[in-house]
Amino acid sequence: MSTCGIAAGAEPVYRALADAVRDRELNIEVRKTGCVGMCSMEPLVEINVDGAPRTMYGEVGVDAALRLLDEHVGRKHVVPGFQVPGVDQLGFYEEPGHDPKAKQHRIVLRNCGIIDPTHIEDYIARGGYQGIKRALAELGPEGVIDEIKKSGLRGRGGAGYPAWMKWSFARKAEGDEKFMICNADEGDPGAYMDRSVLEGDPHAVIEGMLLAGYAIGATTGFMYVRAEYPLAIDRIENAIRQARRLGLVGKNILGSDFNYDLEVRLGAGAFVCGEETALMASIEGKRGTPWPRPPYPAEKGLWGKPSNINNVETLANVAPIIRNGGAWFAKIGTKKSSGTKVFAVTGKARHSGLVEIPMGTSLREIVMDVCGGVPPGRRVKAVQTGGPSGGVIPEDKLDTPVTYESLQELGSIMGSGGMIVMDDTDGMLDIARFYMGFCVEESCGKCAPCRIGGKQMMNILDKIADGNGTPDDIILLKRLARSMRKASLCGLGQTAPNPVLSTLRYFMNEYEEKLLQPV
Numbered sequence: 001m002s003t004c005g006i007a008a009g010a011e012p013v014y015r016a017l018a019d020a021v022r023d024r025e026l027n028i029e030v031r032k033t034g035c036v037g038m039c040s041m042e043p044l045v046e047i048n049v050d051g052a053p054r055t056m057y058g059e060v061g062v063d064a065a066l067r068l069l070d071e072h073v074g075r076k077h078v079v080p081g082f083q084v085p086g087v088d089q090l091g092f093y094e095e096p097g098h099d100p101k102a103k104q105h106r107i108v109l110r111n112c113g114i115i116d117p118t119h120i121e122d123y124i125a126r127g128g129y130q131g132i133k134r135a136l137a138e139l140g141p142e143g144v145i146d147e148i149k150k151s152g153l154r155g156r157g158g159a160g161y162p163a164w165m166k167w168s169f170a171r172k173a174e175g176d177e178k179f180m181i182c183n184a185d186e187g188d189p190g191a192y193m194d195r196s197v198l199e200g201d202p203h204a205v206i207e208g209m210l211l212a213g214y215a216i217g218a219t220t221g222f223m224y225v226r227a228e229y230p231l232a233i234d235r236i237e238n239a240i241r242q243a244r245r246l247g248l249v250g251k252n253i254l255g256s257d258f259n260y261d262l263e264v265r266l267g268a269g270a271f272v273c274g275e276e277t278a279l280m281a282s283i284e285g286k287r288g289t290p291w292p293r294p295p296y297p298a299e300k301g302l303w304g305k306p307s308n309i310n311n312v313e314t315l316a317n318v319a320p321i322i323r324n325g326g327a328w329f330a331k332i333g334t335k336k337s338s339g340t341k342v343f344a345v346t347g348k349a350r351h352s353g354l355v356e357i358p359m360g361t362s363l364r365e366i367v368m369d370v371c372g373g374v375p376p377g378r379r380v381k382a383v384q385t386g387g388p389s390g391g392v393i394p395e396d397k398l399d400t401p402v403t404y405e406s407l408q409e410l411g412s413i414m415g416s417g418g419m420i421v422m423d424d425t426d427g428m429l430d431i432a433r434f435y436m437g438f439c440v441e442e443s444c445g446k447c448a449p450c451r452i453g454g455k456q457m458m459n460i461l462d463k464i465a466d467g468n469g470t471p472d473d474i475i476l477l478k479r480l481a482r483s484m485r486k487a488s489l490c491g492l493g494q495t496a497p498n499p500v501l502s503t504l505r506y507f508m509n510e511y512e513e514k515l516l517q518p519v
């Protein structure tokens with residue numbers, strides 16, 4: 001059970017089912033799993049018993065759950081009314097022998113919704129910890145970096161930097177001690193992919209941390225998780241304890257000479273603390289504000305020592321790559337953007353939730369085929385990707401394949417995976433104001449371009465929204481955006497103008513309609 005299910009009332013449903021199965025002395029197991037991805041249909045109950053089709057039911061309350069026991073389990077028929085598309089119908093596939101029509105490919109979410117995330121045995125039963133075993137027995141640190149290089153894995157936290165390159169810099173850096181950091185700060189509005197992976201499959205991230213730490217020569221790994229994610233913190237702490245008990249974390253891991261411990265550090269929920277240098281300042285117990293780079297963390301990071309930071313999703317990809325080989329991963333997705341990407345699709349999508357698609361899938365396939373488009377009678381107007389650092393992509397560009405480069409060409413980015421679907425009732429000026437307002441709130445204030453520039457852009461957007469803007473304000477908006485991009489200290493200020501610029505680029509008419517004078 002993940003946050004989405006619990007928020008929708010899954011706890012009493014689970015208890016009712018578990019109690020009824022016990023009272024009726026039924027020989028079936030009631031299991032909790034992480035989120036399967038169909039968050040808008042929670043609480044979800046999947047029934048898999050002999051003699052009846054495996055079926056998923058959505059929006060299941062306590063009464064409905066008991067009815068499922070009577071009818072689906074007892075009388076072996078599918079109960080009409082609240083059956084929802086099964087995992088297969090939403091187009092999931094797993095290798096081998098995948099369904100060619102399936103749109104989704106689960107690597108990162110391979111275990112989410114299937115295993116009980118509180119049981120390490122469940123993870124191990126599905127091939128867990130085979131990656132680190134292979135690394136220690138066969139590959140060695142350089143071999144691990146080599147497989148990651150072959151895979152083409154790029155960072156999923158936003159910038160898309162090749163993982164192997166960062167690992168290689170950190171490995172080569174001189175230092176008596178090195179640190180590996182998992183960035184689980186996840187602050188983009190609408191994005192909750194990392195939370196779901198931590199909640200649904202924490203050992204996948206731990207194994208990624210082990211492999212990355214081993215590759216760079218780290219002695220300690222820090223999981224930096226925002227305190228607003230209490231369930232994720234709970235699951236990851238539980239998973240670290242379990243892994244330590246089995247000799248997978250700590251001294252002489254799996255009987256080797258690899259010593260590496262993991263610690264959890266909590267962030268207070270400031271967006272800027274997702275930026276690498278601010279994050280490290282926060283772990284050091286200082287105020288979470290960025291420092292200029294270079295030097296990069298690989299050279300001078302946490303407490304001045306060589307460090308490497310990767311995002312949760314990046315790390316969740318690592319164990320399958322080491323287990324199956326880099327070449328296997330490189331075949332999925334496109335040449336320059338290999339593998340898959342998890343998106344948290346929200347906004348007006350009919351089936352909002354988490355999807356994992358091979359890179360190169362078009363935005364239209366994600367929105368229309370996987371997420372069911374927008375409600376009947378409405379039409380898709382645009383999709384926002386990349387959160388505050390991204391931008392809007394209008395409907396006529398939805399056939400664009402999702403790759404790092406193609407989204408950038410459209411003036412947006414892939415970002416960490418927030419995807420907000422908008423329909424014809426959404427106003428683009430409001431979208432621009434929402435994101436700029438977020439960045440103004442979240443600016444740490446250390447540098448003037450971000451602190452003052454953001455506020456001034458916000459004032460102009462408000463002025464236009466109030467019907468008091470002039471064409472000169474549009475010119476000023478663009479000039480301020482250029483200055484912020486060039487002069488801000490970190491990515492927050494450098495990218496904050498992007499949603500404004502992209503709405504100006506594609507929906508200028510909506511700004512013009514509000515202006516006092518014609519342009």
Ligand SMILES: Cc1cc2nc3c(=O)[nH]c(=O)nc-3n(C[C@H](O)[C@H](O)[C@H](O)COP(=O)(O)O)c2cc1C
Pocket residue numbers: 154155156157158159160161183184185186187188271272273274275276309310311312314315416490491492
């Ligand atoms: C303002 C700001 C916020 C960020 N927030 C996150 C975040 O929440 N999670 C994340 O993984 N990366 C975030 N990033 C990107 C990280 O700084 C960093 O590039 C990333 O964690 C590196 O991991 P990767 O190479 O695996 O993507 C943020 C960057 C900026 C500028």
